Amino acid sequence: MKTNDIKAAWRSIGIMLAAEGGLMALCMVPALHFADGTASAIGICAAFTFAVGLLLWVSFGRYRRVDDRRMAYLMVVLVWLMLTLFGTLPFLATGATTSPTRAVFESMSGLTSTGATVFDCVAALPASVLLWRSMMQWFGGFGIVLMVLALAPRLGINKYALYTAEASGADNTGRRAVSTATTVRRTLGVYLVLTAAFIAALTSTGMEWWDAVNLTFTNISSGGFSVNSDSIASLLPIQQYILATAMLLSGVNFTLLYLFFTLRWRQIGHKLEQFRFYLVLCALAATFTVAVLHWHENIGWSDALRIGTVQTVSALTTTGSVVADTTTWWTPLIFLLLMLSVCGGMAGSTSGGLKVMRVLILIRNAKATLRDRLHPNAVTPLRLNGAPVSSHIRSNVMVIFMVYVFSLMLGVMGLMLCGIDATEAIGASVGCLTGYGPGLGASGGFGSYAAFTPSAMWLCSLLMLMGRLECITVLLLLLPRFWRR
Numbered sequence: 001m002k003t004n005d006i007k008a009a010w011r012s013i014g015i016m017l018a019a020e021g022g023l024m025a026l027c028m029v030p031a032l033h034f035a036d037g038t039a040s041a042i043g044i045c046a047a048f049t050f051a052v053g054l055l056l057w058v059s060f061g062r063y064r065r066v067d068d069r070r071m072a073y074l075m076v077v078l079v080w081l082m083l084t085l086f087g088t089l090p091f092l093a094t095g096a097t098t099s100p101t102r103a104v105f106e107s108m109s110g111l112t113s114t115g116a117t118v119f120d121c122v123a124a125l126p127a128s129v130l131l132w133r134s135m136m137q138w139f140g141g142f143g144i145v146l147m148v149l150a151l152a153p154r155l156g157i158n159k160y161a162l163y164t165a166e167a168s169g170a171d172n173t174g175r176r177a178v179s180t181a182t183t184v185r186r187t188l189g190v191y192l193v194l195t196a197a198f199i200a201a202l203t204s205t206g207m208e209w210w211d212a213v214n215l216t217f218t219n220i221s222s223g224g225f226s227v228n229s230d231s232i233a234s235l236l237p238i239q240q241y242i243l244a245t246a247m248l249l250s251g252v253n254f255t256l257l258y259l260f261f262t263l264r265w266r267q268i269g270h271k272l273e274q275f276r277f278y279l280v281l282c283a284l285a286a287t288f289t290v291a292v293l294h295w296h297e298n299i300g301w302s303d304a305l306r307i308g309t310v311q312t313v314s315a316l317t318t319t320g321s322v323v324a325d326t327t328t329w330w331t332p333l334i335f336l337l338l339m340l341s342v343c344g345g346m347a348g349s350t351s352g353g354l355k356v357m358r359v360l361i362l363i364r365n366a367k368a369t370l371r372d373r374l375h376p377n378a379v380t381p382l383r384l385n386g387a388p389v390s391s392h393i394r395s396n397v398m399v400i401f402m403v404y405v406f407s408l409m410l411g412v413m414g415l416m417l418c419g420i421d422a423t424e425a426i427g428a429s430v431g432c433l434t435g436y437g438p439g440l441g442a443s444g445g446f447g448s449y450a451a452f453t454p455s456a457m458w459l460c461s462l463l464m465l466m467g468r469l470e471c472i473t474v475l476l477l478l479l480p481r482f483w484r485r
Helices: 003-026 028-033 039-059 070-087 089-093 100-111 127-141 144-151 159-166 181-203 209-220 237-250 254-261 265-271 273-295 301-316 331-343 356-374 391-417 422-434 454-468 472-476
Strands: none
Touching: 003 028, 003 039, 003 070, 003 127, 028 039, 028 127, 039 089, 039 127, 070 089, 070 100, 070 127, 070 454, 070 472, 089 100, 089 127, 100 127, 100 454, 127 209, 181 209, 181 237, 181 254, 209 237, 237 301, 254 265, 273 301, 273 331, 273 356, 301 331, 331 422, 356 391, 391 422, 391 454, 391 472, 422 454, 454 472
């Protein structure tokens, strides 16, 4: 890689650090309002982060173009790592935790919108820290790379290369969204409009502004952090349904949402297969969950409908908000929720997981393979949204699926080597890699990862990063060929 490429990457990282410092400074508002004594600590952290970002921006200001495509992948990983590192400062400076390991875990969980936490009693945290956790998820949920494209479109880096570095694989609605910075700003505008709309909806039900802002930030970003130790279980039923709607919309491709909101029906017509599969999967899983809660867990129909629907949407969109203690539920139902989180929402959304687009391609590819066995001379191309799926995309999806499964297995093995029992290791590996958050056992339901060993927390942090960048981007950096001229 050329030196100028590396300097240009540091320039863009400086821009993002400056933005992070600005967001960090906003956390001084609740610190002053609630007088929690953390305003000065937050101010110092914000000033330091902004100063470092500004220094990088100014120092490498004249390096605007990146000629090597590999730098796009490297820059994505560096952005996440640098923002995670500086994101630990508010946790350490305010005394929320004195452990750098726990601070890194919480920061990584926030920026990757995973929702796993090391704090047993979230409600006891300072108000400034609570807002910082929420803002990290809101900032990271839409994708920091997309924000680079929206806020700094003149960086000179190939836009689609950056987008695919964060979200590799098939997404025939996403490429249009990143073809120009103008379109990216429009999709970001949808994100902002949804955020404002759900804050207003929650406050209209009598919820305090403080809770409405934090819960909207974390649920619209498919994050799942909360200002309450029982997540969203203590909210009114109407408020839980509103947040479930926010989760459901956050799992939809944002380009598709933009087309819906602007009434561009002709452009929507041929892009609905992924959307239909997403809604049907959610409806079937919710129906099964509600039925099990009523007949197996002896919960009344109204409560079963509310709990089952909200928890299913939370799992499918990998939000991780918890409306009931799922660790006490029927084991097959717990397994279903974990499998839904592996599936994830639509490509081009804030959700984690494999994405329903890839799951749909995998299913159709399996059907096509079986059909070819019965009729070897027939020519029946695999189609999606009315168009044939190229062999390149099919192989790409298969590779991502295999890497995902392999990463999951290594995560389980690694956690067991760190002293975590098998059940807990499986739940934590799925929860961190998919971005769902809650696992099994002590880390599931209303629990936390506080009992994990430091080595297990570091491994979980790596799984979060790999899951957010869909494994391929991180693994590419480990190949010797990546670093050769």
